[in-house]
Amino acid sequence: MPDTVQSASNSRVVRAHRPRVIPVLLLKGDLLYKSVQFKDHKYVGDPRIAVKIFNDKGCDELVLLDITATNERRRPNFELIEEIASEAFMPVAYGGGVHSQEDFAQIIRLGVEKVVLCTRAAEDTKFIAEASRIHGAQSVVVCMDVKKNWTGKPQVMTHAGTKAVPGSVVDYARKVAEAGAGEIIVNSVDRDGTFKGYDVSLIKQVASAVDVPVIACGGAGSLDHVVDAIRSGGASAAAAGSIFVFQGPHRAVLITFPDEAKLRAAFGQ
Helix, strand or coil: CCCEEECCCCCCEEECCCCEEEEEEEEECCEEEEEECCEEEEEEECHHHHHHHHHHHCCCCEEEEECCCCCCCCCCCHHHHHHHHHHCCCCEEEECCCCCHHHHHHHHHCCCCEEEECHHHHHCHHHHHHHHHHHCHHHEEEEEEEEECCCCCEEEEECCCCEECCCCHHHHHHHHHHHCCCEEEEEECCCCCCCCCCCHHHHHHHHCCCCCCEEEECCCCCHHHHHHHHHCCCCCEEEECHHHHEECCCCEECCCCCCHHHHHHHCCC
16 A cells, blocks of 8 residues: 555545656547557547546646647637546646647637646747736646657657757757746657657756756656656656557557556655
């Protein structure tokens, strides 16, 4: 059993501190898919069912990203967001199709704790600052999709990994942190869905350059990879998709999440 503290006044059980491990679910419309290097999308199911499973498994947080909303010029699917937020027992972050402060505010009103910005953040860092001022920095998460170009130089990408942002990855991270981002997701496009492990060097560069929590994403194939991203890379948390939706050598779809004892054992707690 995990270490817990029992409150006599309200019988609330509080878990001792452990680094967060966060499932990431990718939406295309109102259905779930999983990609490899942002391509070859495979259907994995209904997000409502996935949320119920993660509820039962007691996962730490959940990140839900609509990966086609921006390129299709769609607003967020508020009906689905409300449904998921009302079902989820854990904190939820949502990203995709957020173009205006009203979009951001509506998502928060529906019960989502954090809004993830990618393309919109790169288009105008003033948008980050305004959202942070209104809702608090803890509600603003900037996702940096990073891909190496033909010379091997990492670049921040927008529009689902199709457009490069000028400048260095570290400079961009500093810029969004200074603008008011409460957390930064560093997502490796090259490692996405490969099970080869996180880009620890990239994570370390960003984590050492900013004073906000960094969440590693892209490439996890085991809990050892998760631990490495946090201990060696300096990430505050690790997010993953494939290891929580695919099982076995043939990658059959089976949504799952490790129990608390297994997570604590991985972190040596």
